[in-house]
Amino acid sequence: MSSKKKGNAKAARLRNNIIVHTVLAILAAIWVFPVLWVVMTSFRAEKGSYVSNFIPQSFTLDNYIRLFTDTTLLNFPQMFMNTLIIAIFSCILSSFYVLSASYCLSRVRFRMRKPFMNMAMILGLFPGFMSMIAVYFILKAVGLTEGNLIRLALILCYSGGAALSFQIAKGFFDTTPYAIDEAAIIDGCTRWKIFTRITLPLSKPIVIYTILTAFISPWVDFIFAKVICRANADQYTIAIGLWRMLEKEYIDNWYTSFAAGAVLISIPIAILFLKLQKYYVDGMAGAVKG
């Protein structure tokens, strides 16, 4: 009797598991589908933007090779380096800004603290590209819109406003007990030492999270790069290059290379994510807890 009941329960669990896993498999297939499609297109040997069959008839590596060898029309390696330089420097700068601002707002008490936080909140409600044209004219007045200085201009654009998005990191710092800071002060630590020797090592997850987001936003940005680069083709970032590959003059020849480029730019981000995934999840959880 009891063994029969057990068998029933087992069967029911098996049935439920089958249903759940089928549903999950279907959902996963739907989510992965576009990614898979881009990857397959990047290896497709047939030219053109439209194909009538899902799986390419023949595969090739030429699309990737072409990105790096056919540089006269669209110089992909140069765009890749431009973007990498810009992303790395703005990542360093804006991570520093965000963490410093968050630390100050979390630990130091000063008169403008509350007004600043309110102001940052309100400014954060406006999309950044609203100020795009103004930013362009300011950069032009300072003389940063020509030649290699465009890179500097873009780095400034991406990192300049970073200190306004301190909320998540500040929430995390708030969770570290102030008693630790006090103990450090008694031992003769300065604020800077507390920040670098105590707070930062205790907040690895949020540091990682800040670095990740600070790297990704300049890496994938299109709109600022487009407005500031204008006709300076040697300063183009990847986003502009990929966009140009889809213009009507290029699309038939460059579409598969476009997919290859899309796969390539996702590699640095994917590596960062995979390496730092553990901290990333911790970082978000910490912020919610605070």
Next chain:
Amino acid sequence: MKHRHLFRFLLLITVIALAFSGCGSSGESGSQKESVRLMVWSPSEDQNQSTGQWLQTCCQNFAELHPEWDITFVYGVADEATAATTVSQDPQASADVFMFANDNLTVMTDANALAKLGGRYADEVIATNSPELIDSVTLDGYLYGVPFTTNTWYMYYDKSVFSEEDVKSLDAMLEKGVVSFPFTNSWYLPAFYFGNGCTLFGDGTQEELGADFGGDNAVEVTEYLIGLAQHPNFRIDADGSGMAGLHDGSIKAIFTGSWDAASIKEILGDNMGVAALPTYNLNGEEKQMYAYAGSKAIGVNPYSKNMVAAVELAVYLGSKDAQLLHYQLRNVIPCNTELLADPEIASDALVAAQNDTFNRTSKLQPFVPSMNNCWTPVENMGKGIRNGSITLENAAEQTRAMNDTMNSDGI
């Protein structure tokens, strides 16, 4: 204390002033030559080594023709379609000479980003181009650019399927093979409406007349299009499906422009045929399809510091020699009337088809501001027919609705 603040403030002002003034020192001209700096923007193909560096070659030739100037050229990349937005964004920091598509003419004149050409320069341009082409870069009686090619679309077909007689009529073609047309693209679809007497802004410049796409003649066309979309030998070309069909052989004729010529040549080889637009049979009458036509032209920046040199260069880049080189290097179809008379060029099927289309089966694409309201309604008409929401029953009502939206100012 106060003094120190004042001092710092003054220092700051000085630094900012220095930054603003930049290095604006002008070169001393010891010799007779006047030093001139010209910034030129063109599509990247024109500066590409693998396609012969048309721009650099022409600029060097220009410099040799003008020994009185010591010219430094600065090249930038901006293709004709997007140059207008880039230049209008900030004309003072843009190229002295650039290339633009004529449908952006009002965008640029509104931003004061295009210089008027006059005097002997205008005379020279007018003398070497057809009047239709001059109209395409003329606004309120002023000439705004030097045209160097026409910009329109026509028909590519497989010669082994269609004869030269067949390609004169769309219905004859549909009986013999599969034809694909960009049905949901509003740059192409109006061709049928123009064929039955519909007009946009009168002759294209009379903005007050508005769009006339809602009469009984337009309804007839909508009904024809519904039938066409269901024809077993007709395919709607969207997102490159026409080109893919040519590749795998399922489609035998498509409608597009010179930018796809090289790809089609690769697919069809010697079987590639090019022709102006065919007629279509509407209730027993043959009606001619009309494409939108425009031009690409060379413009001069009104803020240029070396106006004379800039205008001279623009005229040179649009001249017979430069157009010939452009054609030889990149297959850019010339529009200079003397060049078109050259038998060698005239015998090129592509040149013949494009010019035949421009002269015979096209309407100058209006560039009045209200034109901006005309794109989406036509596109929606094509999409409605494709997905079956526009049927023979509601064709009249939907056509009038399209016309109302084209004539309204809102979104």
